[in-house]
Every structure is written in C-alpha cells, then in structure tokens.
Amino acid sequence: MDGFERSLLTFIDTPLVVGDAGGDAVWANPTFETRFTLDPESLAGTPLAELFAGGSRERVLNAVALVCEGGESQRFRLREGGHDYEAVVSGIEVGAECVGVVILLKETMEHLERLLALQRQLQEPLDEVEVVLDGLLEQTGGQRADRHRKEVEDGLRALARIRKWSQELGTLLCGDGSTSRERFDPVAVLRRVTESASDSASFVEMLAPASLPALEGDPMRLEWALGRMLDARLAADPARIVLGARVLGDHVLLSVSELVDEGLPGAICDTPDVRDALAELRAEVETVADPRLGRSTLLRVPMARGQ
Amino acid sequence: MSRVIGIDLGTTNSCVAVLENGQPTVIPNAGGYKTTPSMFAITPDGKRLVGHLAKRQAITNSKHTIFASKRLIGRRFDAPEVQRSIDLCPYDIVRGPNDDPRIEIGGKAFTCPEIGATILREMKRVAEEYLGEPVQEAVITVPAYFNDTQRQSTKDAGKIAGLDVLRIVNEPTAAAIAYGFNKQSEERIAVFDLGGGTFDISILEMSDGVIEVLATAGDTFLGGEDFDRRIVQYLLDQFQQQESIDLRGDAMALQRLKDAAEKAKCDLSGREQVEVNLPFIASDPDGPRHLSIQLDRQTLESLVSEVVNATLKTAEQCVRDSGLEAGDVEQVILVGGQTRMPLVQQAVADFFGKRAHKGVNPDEVVAVGAAIQAESLTSEEDSVLLLDVTPLSLGIATFGGHFAQLIERNTTVPVRKGHIFTTTRENQSAVKIRVLQGESDVAAENDLLGEFVLTGIRPANKGEPEIDVSFDIDANGIVSVSARDLATGKEQSITVNATGTLSDEEIQQIIEDQELYEVALKEGVE
Amino acid sequence: MSAAEVPSHLLMEALDWVQQGRAEDALELVESLAEGRNGAQVAGYEELLRARLMEEYRERLPDAARLRRKLEGSELLSFNLPAGAGFLISMLDGETPVSDLVALSGMDPFDARRNLNRLIGAGIVELVS
Incomplete structure (x- = not known):
C-alpha cells in the first residue's frame, strides 16, 4: 500500500485495519485506532485477531485464515465497544497470490432495528389484551362485581402506560441516526458532558455563565462530539480539563482546555466523525497550544438566527 | 404521634404553621423569614435552589428558575392559562406525555406536582427543623376555584414530598378558620386575597363554627408582581431620561431593580416617600453610573391604580354570585402581602363600605387556618366543621355534544345530586x-374529569330506559360519579381519577428519583 | 489559523508574564489584543489563562468563604467599578458563601470570581473572619 492510498484511507470514517499474509497487523486508520483505543506504535506485528475482544477473536482468526488461503471475502457481524459492525475481510492480491488482508468494519444498526421490530411486534398482543380487558369490563359493570371491575380498570390503566412507553421507545428508536436541527442551549449540553465525564474523572470542570445565546443544530450530536473529544484528551492525561463557553462577537466560543503541569500533553487528532459533527454546527475549529499554559481546542459556533 | 402541619402552598410564597399548646405558630425558615418564595432553580453548575436563594438569582438565571408553577398544576397543556404562561415565563414549558405541561430547566423536564413537591419538601424541612422531629402529615391549601384535577395534582405533590395529605382546604376557608378560631359569631365574610401572582375573592358565611363558602372568583394572572413590574418600568424610564442608558436588556440591573422595587413598594406602605439607590447599576466609557430616584406614595398609587381597579371588578362579580350586596358583608379579611398597601385597603373599604379586619397577618393567615384544620382533624375535641363549595359546575356530556349540569358552581360540598337520563338509540345496551x-x-x-361505561341496559325503545346519574363530591372536593339503570338495578361508578394527573407508578418513580438525587447531594458535600 | 503561526511580540510578553506569576496581568494584556489579527489564537490563550486563573482565584477565595462590604456611601462611590462588580457588592450579606454568590449572580463564574478578588484587592470588600 503506497502513501497515497494510506492517506486516502486515513480520511475514511470507517474503522479499517490492514494485515499481512501471516495474519499480523500492518496498519490501521485513525478511526480504527480511536474506536479500538490502540497505540499506533505497538500495532504492527500484533495478530489481527488480538485486536478484537474475546468473543470476536475466533471469527476474525478463521476469516483471515480463509481469505489468506485464497478464499473469497468473508462477512460476519461483531460487536465492539458498544457498536455493532458488519466485518468484511478481503484479500490483497498480487497476481494470484494473496499478500495481505483488509478488515473493514461497517457500523450497522442491527441492534436498533431488532429493537424497533420488537417494539412493532408488541402492538399486536397489546391490542389483543385491550380487547379482552374491554370485554371483561363490560361483564363487570354491575355493583356485585365491583372488586373485579376495579382490577380490570387497573389492568387497562397499566396497559395504557405500556402503550405510552412503547410509543416513546418507537419514537426514540426511529429518531436514532437522523440529525435534528433545533435551537438549543449550549450550556445544558456542556453541563451534561461535564457531569458524565466527572463520574470517571474529577478534574473535569465547566466554566460557563448561567445562559448563553442559543445555537442551531443537533444538541445530541454536539454532546456526542464533545464527549469523544473529552475522552481523547483524558487519555493524554492532562492535569485538568476545563470545558468553557462564552460569547465571542456573534459566535458562542466553546473550548476544551487541557492544563498541564509541565510541557504539552500528547498529540491529539479528533476523528473524522467528530469533525463531521462539528461541521454540521458550522463550527470553526482551532487549536492553540503553549508549553507554559497547555492546549485549548476552540469551537467558534455561530449563534442561532434571530438573536 | 408526629405533628400535623398546615401549609399554604402559594403561587409566589409559601408558609407553614403548626398548633402548639392550642395556639398557632407560623414557623420561620433558616433565614428568619416566615414565608418562603415558591421558586425552584438549577444553577449552571447543577445546584438545586429552593426559596429565597432561588429568588435572588431569578432574573440573572431566568431560564432555569421556576416561579408561579401553581398556575400550571393540574391543567392541560392546551389550557389558556398554560398558553399564557408560555408567553410570559422565561423558562420552557413543554407538552408532557399525559398532555400535561412540564417545565424544562437544567436539561430535565419536571412535572408540576414534582415542582410543587420541591416547595412542599422545603416547608416540611423548615417545620422539622423547628419541631425537632419528623413530620409526615399535612393539610395543604388550594385556591377555591381549583378543579378536581388541580386538587388531585396538589395531593400528588404532597405524596412526592413524603407527606400524607390529610385534607385539601380552600384558601379562603382556611383564612376564615384562622379568623373565626375560638369565636362563635354569625357573620358573612369577604376574603380578599391579593397575593404575589394571583387574586382571589370569596364570600363566606360563618355560623356556630360552620363555615360555608357562598361564592368565589379570581384572576390567576393578577397580583403583587404587576405592581412591582410597573415600579420597575417607572425606574427604568426615569434612569433612561437621566442618563440616556436603557437597562432593559441588562439582567443584572433588572434583578437589582426588581428587588429594589419590591422593597420600595413595601416601604411606601409605611412612609410617604423613599429613595431608590442602586450604585454602579451601569457603566460606560465615562465611568460608572448610579441610580438614585425618589419615589413617593402618590406616584406609586398612580402607577398601580389600574391593577387595583381590576380587582374590584372581580369582587363585584363574586358578590353578585353570592346573591348578596357588598354592604351585606359584615367582615372583610385581607390575605396576601399586597393588601398591606394603603391604596388597596382604601379601595376595599370603599367597595364594602367598611374597613378590613385588622386582627390577622395577611401573609400567614392561610397557613394558620390550615394548621388549625390539621389539628382539628387529628384531635378528639370538637372540630370546626368545614363547608366549602364546588368552584365549577359539574355535569355530563349528553347527546349532540351538550353539557348537562348536575351540580352548579358554588354549591356547598360535601354534596350528592342526581338526575335521570335516557338512551338515544333503539335497543341501546350501553351508555358512556x-x-x-x-x-x-x-x-x-x-x-374532562373522567369517563366510564354503563352496560347491560335492557333492550328498549330509545328514550324509555331510565338511568339515574349521581354525583358525589367529598370534603376535599374530590368527585365520584355513579350511574344506575333503574329497570335492572345495574350500577357503575368511578372515583374520578382525572386524566392528566400522575399515576401511582409515576409518583413512585419521581420519589425514587428524588431519593437518588438526595444521595447525590450528600456525596457532593463531601 | 493554527498554533504554528507566529504570535505578536505582545502575546509573547503576556506568556512571559505567566511564568513570572503575573497571570492576571497576562490575561488583561491578552484581552486587549482580542481585536487583533490573531483573533482565534488570542481567544485560545484567553481560554487557557481563564482556566488557570480560576484555580488561583479558588485558592485565594475558597468556596466556603464569606464576604462583606468594607466601604459604604461616598467612599464606595469614589471607585470606578464596572456594573458587574456593583451587582456583586449589592449581593454581599456576610453570610452567603462565595460559591453561592457566584452561582446566584448568574455571571460567568470566572468573571464573578475575578471581580470578587479585585474588590478584595481594592479594599472595598473583606472576608468575614
């Protein structure tokens, strides 16, 4: 693989790892390194199967062996770090000889789709239960069946609640993956990111006023992107991280500042999917670093229209 | 047995009282105040504030400070009061899954009973600190016009706060109890309640310890806040004239102006003139600017006369509903801090032709009445008999979408009334x-309070079956309805569990959430 | 614009001040450069300085500390204070802890702490012992 191909693969927002004919890793793109929290230095020479969690190793091992023996591409599903993937293992051939393998991991929504299907399947038995309970209610209309009627009414109320939750579940599942565009309070997003990071790291804090002008975009996506940025920076082990927000001209300036005791924190590269999420907000991203102070990543996000 | 407290859960302020050695005591909070602002806020760093602390930052953190949530409790999202609140309140009001209004602050949507519970829990805490023992039971007051759903939601709030609500009492009734306590008079009383955010007027009749509400009326969007707003407006205009600086967009300045306006308003009840001084209210390239404006009582009265007149129009309506003349009222009780204003007292005196009774504290009288009622519910001695009225007419939907009234508004409760209805179709076997x-x-x-189906009606021509529909309203104002087919004797009944209120499971979930939060708070302290 | 771009000599001077323990002066200087050509870079240094100073302010004025006014009337009015400082002065009651004052002010927490520290430095406000 030449430098040009590598640089192209670097920008793919899909985890990808390349191995040699012996089944050892040669190179992985940044998305793979981030998702699988790999140290790029120690990647080369590691058996491909060992890059994956226990449950997936055997399937990776078998697929790589089959492909290296000249077999066809192999496809199978695996789950890593809370994500579902369809793994495609293909051979790199020179002439008729297989000189290596590429493992491409396509994220799938299988898990969510299954949940959505279950949510839909639930409707039918719920309808049946409702018909039965309605019938029972009619038969318990008299005074003597008072206790039974109350129980049936309780059943109907419980059913109504199940329906409501099922609908909410459906809405949540259908909403997943799509990008919403709404006005939102950036301070609330920052607060959630800080709170969830503080569970594991007490040196993350927020520096923001009570309220700021609204931004326009998908708050969940921003939250996700900031969370990923924070995770990546926490891995570099800074002394303290401060999530800041303030008004800067007609923009809201969001910042992730890493304070160090000495020198600069380790190099960082936010993944393409994080960059995409920030691009959706029309955020201009800058990084400023100085060994005397630390490093700050700045997101200049335009305020929502009409403010 | 633990003590039972009386809580006035107000739109703007709340108050808690208890009976000690037969005498009512209004319990002060840690700051020494006998009333606590009914406000709840979440600061940017996630701190939850209740009462005075929440009020102090109400303008600078307006998006995350909840006030006047009582206007929303038990109402549907589409109700005009809710829609008006959406227009007026800086915080976000969203539609809940039960079509109820929910308030979103600090990234979480709170139900109205949950917010009410936050205030009630604070009042419970204040009482427990004072009494040095846990408090589990309470009597809570609500406006006389509250419907079944609103009463039910208030009870839910009590439950979430960990209180067993022994009785929901109408606010004017509580005021009258406080006034009539240990007296055996026969009088017709007007309770003129001008609070921070709402105005209510009720006409009651007291005789031999029996209190009957004859009529009630009010305006949920009129109160002391309207007075403050007009003063702030005046100060803003004056400052702009003097310094050519408009402070309307400056939250910090507005917070200071609001506090100063409230103080000036109170001071002007005892003095003819005050000076409003707010140093460093603004700054520009020439340096700091200070606000210093003289405000006299006459100016204040001209600013708010329109609001006072509006209360009198409502009072006229209420007196008319009671079937009396203003002059028939023998005593007038003033409730709510805003009634301390001389202009209000004079207007009320002119309207009723007599000066208001001076023996009760307008801020505390409702909580005192609730405490007395609480005591009488738990003691074995002769208790005050309460006769309230239903604030709204009750009835059922009939053919063609009409409303058939069964109980007219202002009917004394507890009450039971019935009416015979019939079918509209041939061989109709069920009615809804x-x-x-x-x-x-x-x-x-x-x-809509609720609905049920009466089945098994014998086959007959339309108009022949006779169905007796009866309404029961208990002393809490909670409604039960039954329907009986006179031919078969078949009966169906419900205790109205209003749509839009929280289910037991939802209440339990909220209680558990609160418990989780309490644990988190203690960890935060360490 | 990236960190590799050469900052102005004033920016370098500000960073030197940080090493000399003059982070507050450095921030003031950086703020005065905010409109300059290195806008994004300046904003980045501002963020880092604010985060660093916040910790210093917290050490100097702990969350639980309580403050009261030392000066009143004409003595107070003789100072050239910004409106934010005036607002904080109006909130002082000798009882509310600093952390609550900052939260209640609704101000940017950094600005609130900075103002309180300046007010103490100017002798307008004092710690309740």
Missing part, C-alpha cells in the same frame, strides 16, 4: 358517561 367540569353549554369546552 363523560364527567365534565366547567361553565360552557358545549361539552368539549369544559374539562
């Missing part, structure tokens, strides 16, 4: 009873 509350002849324009 839709229970409504309101004043419109059109069923759809009234509040």
